[in-house]
Amino acid sequence: MPTPPVFPNPVFVALDTADLEQARAWARALAPVVGGVKLGLEFFAAHGATGVRAVAGAEGGPPLFLDLKFHDIPNTVAGAVRAVAPLAPAIVNVHAAGGRAMMAAARDAATEAADRLGVTPPKLIAVTVLTSLDAADLTTTGVPGAVADQVRRLAALAVAAGLDGVVCSPHEAAVLRADLGPDALLVTPGVRPAWAATGDQKRVTTPAEALAAGASHLVVGRPITQADDPAAAARRVVADLAT
Numbered sequence: 001m002p003t004p005p006v007f008p009n010p011v012f013v014a015l016d017t018a019d020l021e022q023a024r025a026w027a028r029a030l031a032p033v034v035g036g037v038k039l040g041l042e043f044f045a046a047h048g049a050t051g052v053r054a055v056a057g058a059e060g061g062p063p064l065f066l067d068l069k070f071h072d073i074p075n076t077v078a079g080a081v082r083a084v085a086p087l088a089p090a091i092v093n094v095h096a097a098g099g100r101a102m103m104a105a106a107r108d109a110a111t112e113a114a115d116r117l118g119v120t121p122p123k124l125i126a127v128t129v130l131t132s133l134d135a136a137d138l139t140t141t142g143v144p145g146a147v148a149d150q151v152r153r154l155a156a157l158a159v160a161a162g163l164d165g166v167v168c169s170p171h172e173a174a175v176l177r178a179d180l181g182p183d184a185l186l187v188t189p190g191v192r193p194a195w196a197a198t199g200d201q202k203r204v205t206t207p208a209e210a211l212a213a214g215a216s217h218l219v220v221g222r223p224i225t226q227a228d229d230p231a232a233a234a235r236r237v238v239a240d241l242a243t
Ligand SMILES: O=C(O)c1cc(=O)[nH]c(=O)n1[C@@H]1O[C@H](COP(=O)(O)O)[C@@H](O)[C@H]1O
Pocket: 014, 016, 040, 067, 069, 093, 127, 129, 130, 131, 132, 167, 168, 189, 190, 191, 199, 201, 219, 220, 221, 222, 223
């Protein structure tokens, strides 16, 4: 199992809700158990940067993965990356399908903004193929062939553009670990403990399998947040990893 390059506890919990108080309650209950929190499109669309500060802005709070999946022309993505820099996220993501120039512009903007603000630049990672897609879905988007081939192409592009790693499914973690070496961040959503429902995720393994395959970080949302006792569910996920 590789040593996670950034945080000792590899589990980031996805706080997917448009309800600010719910997000704050989850963050309070789960911060002592998980390695970090992820705020994404649903939350950001409702509450923006002010909401992010309210949930994850506390000094000494858990690291923040700001999952806004930027995908636009290079100038626009660079501006968006600069705009979120004051939130001091630990991780920010873009879509690798935006292309090499877009990812390089994001990298430059993140470095420049962090220097200006005197903060540590975020780890910048690229989404390869969404974990909700399988080979048949990918074909309908005009990309025939094996999902892993497309994931590897996009991951190579991301690293060539200077990014720190990628978001992939656990199914591709082993091949990407071999391709990209020990230091790349391999962040895998699409992880489901045996006791949890799969929902809309298609390329899925258990958290322990994802870690064993080479993932450095795991994103887990509904199996924790929709449990009767989210903190207990998070403890169970982390305990499963230890075995
Ligand atoms: O970038 C992501 O975080 C992401 C990429 C991906 O390919 N699949 C994916 O599920 N995610 C995010 O990971 C989280 C998974 O949540 P659950 O399916 O509830 O565990 C959601 O917040 C998704 O937006």
